[in-house]
Amino acid sequence: xxxxxxxxxxxxxxxxxxxxxxxxxxxxxxxxxxxxxxxxxxxxxxxxxxxxxxxxxxxxxxxxxxxxxxxxxxxxxxxxxxxxxxxxxxxxxxxxxxx
Amino acid sequence: xxxxxxxxxxxxxxxxxxxxxxxxxxxxxxxxxxxxxxxxxxxxxxxxxxxxxxxxxxxxxxxxxxxxxxxxxxxxxxxxxxxxxxxxxxxxxxxxxxxxxxxxxxxxxxxxxxxxxxxxxxxxxxxxxxxxxxxxxxxxxxxxxxxxxxxxxxxxxxxxxxxxxxxxxxxxxxxxxxxxxxx
Numbered sequence: 410x411x412x413x414x415x416x417x418x419x420x421x422x423x424x425x426x427x428x429x430x431x432x433x434x435x436x437x438x439x440x441x442x443x444x445x446x447x448x449x450x451x452x453x454x455x456x457x458x459x460x461x462x463x464x465x466x467x468x469x470x471x472x473x474x475x476x477x478x479x480x481x482x483x484x485x486x487x488x489x490x491x492x493x494x495x496x497x498x499x500x501x502x503x504x505x506x507x508x
Numbered sequence: 509x510x511x512x513x514x515x516x517x518x519x520x521x522x523x524x525x526x527x528x529x530x531x532x533x534x535x536x537x538x539x540x541x542x543x544x545x546x547x548x549x550x551x552x553x554x555x556x557x558x559x560x561x562x563x564x565x566x567x568x569x570x571x572x573x574x575x576x577x578x579x580x581x582x583x584x585x586x587x588x589x590x591x592x593x594x595x596x597x598x599x600x601x602x603x604x605x606x607x608x609x610x611x612x613x614x615x616x617x618x619x620x621x622x623x624x625x626x627x628x629x630x631x632x633x634x635x636x637x638x639x640x641x642x643x644x645x646x647x648x649x650x651x652x653x654x655x656x657x658x659x660x661x662x663x664x665x666x667x668x669x670x671x672x673x674x675x676x677x678x679x680x681x682x683x684x685x686x687x688x689x690x691x
Contacts, residue, residue: 423522442533507513
């Protein structure tokens with residue numbers, strides 16, 4: 410059996426990936442909404458997003474709306490594939506233990 | 509690194525919880541402008557009917573067309589209606605309008621208040637049903653619309669019922685739309 414992806418195999422990052430995967434392809438989510446879903450502090454969430462962005466799993470877009478900064482993000486194609494592989498890995502472990 | 513099946517199950521459960529919450533908030537956010545739009549249409553429609561009863565048919569015909577067109581436009585601007593999905597929204601609106609009109613034709617309500625209350629009761633009930641799958645906020649909104657519609661029907665002076673529906677029915681939908689915009 411393969412090893413789990415260490416970038417996703419962390420509770421906060423797993424939640425981030427799951428929350429982003431739930432959105433339609435190309436749909437961005439705002440940082441504040443993601444923070445509410447993941448229930449992490451701003452600094453903690455920011456650090457994990459940077460890790461995922463550096464890995465190429467997450468695309469981050471920053472802009473201004475009515476002079477206020479806005480940070481939005483979405484899963485990259487690579488991130489979607491990595492997340493699917495990670496879930497397959499988890500399901501495989503459960504299936505093996507049941508057989 | 510190896511995981512036990514319990515750890516794997518726990519991780520799957522956490523992922524599923526985050527997915528569900530994300531989908532729910534996404535749906536709220538997407539439907540928010542539509543609630544505000546139709547709440548505004550209710551305010552204008554019921555208020556206008558109360559002020560100019562003889563023009564109510566023309567007013568509602570125009571408002572429904574405007575509502576469907578604006579709803580279509582809002583969805584398109586936000587990228588949620590491309591291809592066949594766009595036609596589903598228009599088809600859904602047509603089905604609801606057909607259902608309400610057909611029921612009026614068969615049941616033939618006797619009082620103006622019955623004409624006013626019926627679409628609101630249908631709308632509130634549909635919202636509650638949607639909420640069973642899509643989130644508690646829809647259930648609360650639908651229950652509020654139904655409760656306020658019935659409260660007005662039974663306890664408000666019939667001459668004031670249209671204005672009650674404009675203020676309370678339309679107002680509650682606008683408030684719900686604003687609530688849906690919050691995180």
